[in-house]
């Protein structure tokens with residue numbers, strides 16, 4: 122913190138890069154403070170509240186987190202049970218956890234680190250419940266960090282990853298906070314207890330939308346780091362003979378290794394651009410929302426949910442492929458990959474479980490599909506839903522960007538139509554609306570994945586056609602873009618072929634194109650991962666070192682294992698030797714017999 126001040130880092134991006142460099146392996150216990158607590162105070166507080174609290178947060182005088190999930194409910198926010206009941210006599214809210222299942226459970230850094238929380242609770246005033254709202258709650262004494270009376274707080278125990286984050290539980294026993302600690306930018310409770318409702322109840326969910334946008338960038342960061350490690354290692358690692366009697370080949374020269382890694386390299390670039398595109402859309406629509414124009418809120422919500430889920434799923438699968446492509450050494454923490462995976466895989470669950478998020482986007486697509494059928498105008502990103510599904514592909518040998526985007530549009534439009542028609546058929550059969558929906562959600566998830574895939578391909582193509590890029594770089598980025606798109610088709614061929622959109626010749630073209638691109642990309646593969654510019658310090662990987670001294674690094678790493686501190690381990694004296702002695706005594710006994 123002091124060092125950041127000394128260096129004059131003001132922007133959140135600079136600060137984030139610094140924090141990551143300072144704690145490269147474990148997630149920071151202040152991540153939720155800087156990433157969620159302070160921004161939520163800024164965006165959900167009134168100007169007065171922000172002026173009061175944000176400087177305290179930014180200077181770490183107040184350290185906070187976001188406490189929403191409970192033992193009994195995470196996904197279903199409307200089902201949260203923590204109550205905040207307004208007492209007009211004292212001008213306070215009384216926070217309470219009325220049941221076991223209402224205990225806050227999972228919030229990061231609640232257990233030991235923070236002294237404040239933003240608590241999501243059901244607001245009661247004048248005997249009426251007004252749904253969930255956010256409240257700023259002091260949870261520890263600012264002098265000695267003791268837990269405030271009326272609260273029970275603890276750690277939830279070990280997890281798959283997130284070792285640097287003390288996820289905790291928290292129980293309220295009629296705990297009082299001032300009225301002005303409700304975040305009142307959109308909804309308000311007046312002194313007499315009157316409730317002023319917001320323009321849209323979902324404005325309270327703004328912090329989640331923001332983090333989902335950040336998570337798309339996390340998916341890029343983590344997948345690209347694993348790809349850097351795996352590609353560099355594949356250039357160093359030699360195994361088996363490619364040419365009989367020749368020297369052992371770099372494993373990167375095996376076509377199968379290229380097929381594992383180069384599409385993930387291409388995906389990393391695609392995700393970086395998608396994350397940037399998503400951030401721009403977020404900046405535009407969220408500033409409209411702040412000015413009171415809520416028209417595009419559903420579009421933003423749908424895009425953030427879909428991309429968060431799509432990108433984290435693909436990143437996690439891809440990181441695992443990177444790990445396995447490093448053979449045995451990939452399994453060691455020395456590779457750096459297990460930690461990357463363990464931390465990012467949580468993102469498939471936190472900030473909205475991925476299936477649930479996909480279904481939010483699906484609902485939006487379903488509504489847009491109906492509007493499109495009625496001839497109503499649709500937002501630009503969704504206009505493809507009205508394309509003519511009888512058209513066949515014009516893809517030729519060059520696999521042009523235009524033909525690839527058309528293929529992705531066709532696939533997504535067809536799959537959304539299939540899911541919507543199933544939903545409609547279910548309704549016609551007499552099912553209630555919710556059943557008709559539930560019984561079409563599997564095809565809706567597939568359709569939503571296709572929709573997100575289209576967004577990413579189209580975004581990559583658009584950037585290549587609009588940005589001024591020098592010809593050599595443009596050429597190699599075009600290869601990556603084409604590989605991302607063609608590989609996606611080859612791996613999901615059934616979805617593109619089901620209605621005969623491609624003919625047999627075109628399928629052969631696509632299969633050949635993938636293999637040709639692997640060869641094109643091979644000479645630039647290491648440069649393309651170097652271009653991400655991750656320092657060794659950040660990667661913390663013996664396999665992904667910039668200088669390629671992999672075996673030296675692995676040997677040094679092994680020597681630093683705590684088990685090597687002594688020649689004979691205490692387990693020998695405590696267990697192995699007594700066991701051996703026992704065995705030899707019993708052997709002697711049996712020999713006597």
Ligand SMILES: CC(C)(COP(=O)(O)OP(=O)(O)OC[C@H]1O[C@@H](n2cnc3c(N)ncnc32)[C@H](O)[C@@H]1OP(=O)(O)O)[C@@H](O)C(=O)NCCC(=O)NCCSC(=O)CCCCCCCCCCCCCCC(=O)O
Pocket residue numbers: 146148152153156187189190195196197198199229323326327329330339342343346418419422460461464465471472473474477481484
């Ligand atoms: C979306 C919901 C599931 C909605 O639930 P419902 O179906 O019940 O709907 P509602 O009635 O509530 O909604 C009606 C209506 O509103 C629409 N809606 C909903 N939400 C929004 C919204 N936000 N904006 C606009 N509109 C919205 C909804 O679609 C309906 O519309 P229609 O009627 O038109 O259909 C909701 O309940 C929900 O969001 N649930 C999810 C809960 C959730 O997200 N919880 C998050 C808790 S906080 C958390 O998890 C924090 C985690 C933070 C982790 C720390 C991150 C640190 C960084 C780590 C990075 C790792 C990198 C590793 C690096 C390395 O190692 O290298």
Ligand SMILES: Cc1cc2nc3c(=O)[nH]c(=O)nc-3n(C[C@H](O)[C@H](O)[C@H](O)COP(=O)(O)OP(=O)(O)OC[C@H]3O[C@@H](n4cnc5c(N)ncnc54)[C@H](O)[C@@H]3O)c2cc1C
Pocket residue numbers: 153186187188189190193194195196197226227228229283288467470471472473474475476477480
């Ligand atoms: C590492 C980590 C960090 C976290 N940090 C925080 C934090 O800082 N603050 C905080 O408040 N919370 C935090 N959480 C909690 C997290 O936000 C929730 O776990 C998450 O929102 C998922 O909710 P859930 O646990 O209720 O899952 P559930 O909803 O119980 O999901 C279980 C299964 O049910 C399915 N399901 C649920 N609803 C539906 C539906 N409507 N349709 C179809 N399928 C459905 C899901 O797809 C899933 O397969 C964290 C969680 C993790 C893992």
